[in-house]
Amino acid sequence: MIRVATLDDINIIRRICDASFDLNRWSNASFMQEFDKDHSIVYIYEHEDNAVGYMVIWKLSLTVELVTFAIEKEYQNKGLGKKFLTAIIKKYKDYTWFLEVSVSNQIALDLYKSFDFKECGIIKNYYGNNLNAVRMTREAIV
Numbered sequence: 001m002i003r004v005a006t007l008d009d010i011n012i013i014r015r016i017c018d019a020s021f022d023l024n025r026w027s028n029a030s031f032m033q034e035f036d037k038d039h040s041i042v043y044i045y046e047h048e049d050n051a052v053g054y055m056v057i058w059k060l061s062l063t064v065e066l067v068t069f070a071i072e073k074e075y076q077n078k079g080l081g082k083k084f085l086t087a088i089i090k091k092y093k094d095y096t097w098f099l100e101v102s103v104s105n106q107i108a109l110d111l112y113k114s115f116d117f118k119e120c121g122i123i124k125n126y127y128g129n130n131l132n133a134v135r136m137t138r139e140a141i142v
């Protein structure tokens with residue numbers, strides 16, 4: 001089940017973030033800023049009443065940017081990331097999607113490709129330390 005997060009979810013988001021990302025972890029301040037942006041929506045994914053994932057998207061007039069997305073480590077590789085992405089994309093299927101993903105994150109690259117995201121560019125040094133990002137897009141279904 002997906003639900004929109006509130007500031008009360010900040011500790012849950014912190015826990016999932018710390019358990020999922022080794023590098024480039026967002027600070028609490030970064031997450032909290034998202035709640036102040038009109039175009040930003042933070043979602044929580046619940047599995048068997050446990051909050052196990054989060055996603056930040058920026059919803060603009062015609063496009064959605066997937067800003068960050070994670071499933072808590074102990075729940076990964078159980079199909080939950082796919083279910084989360086399926087639910088969110090279904091909700092915004094008539095938007096053109098964009099995202100950036102590390103060139104070294106093969107699991108996420110393959111996952112997005114399986115949802116019809118196509119590579120549309122490389123952003124050099126996006127993550128610092130010479131680590132590049134792949135920019136991907138998914139066409140709106142109208």
Ligand SMILES: CC(C)(COP(=O)(O)OP(=O)(O)OC[C@H]1O[C@@H](n2cnc3c(N)ncnc32)[C@H](O)[C@@H]1OP(=O)(O)O)[C@@H](O)C(=O)NCCC(=O)NCCS
Pocket residue numbers: 020021068069070071072075076077078079080081082083100101102105107108111114
């Ligand atoms: C990317 C992420 C959200 C995927 O969520 P998930 O719940 O693990 O994904 P799923 O279980 O739905 O699996 C999706 C696919 O990835 C594969 N996969 C997931 N974890 C894997 C692992 N540890 N090793 C190998 N393959 C893996 C699955 O086998 C599946 O492939 P398939 O379509 O061929 O069956 C999750 O791994 C994560 O939070 N990673 C850390 C944060 C991150 O990288 N976020 C994305 C940043 S853009």
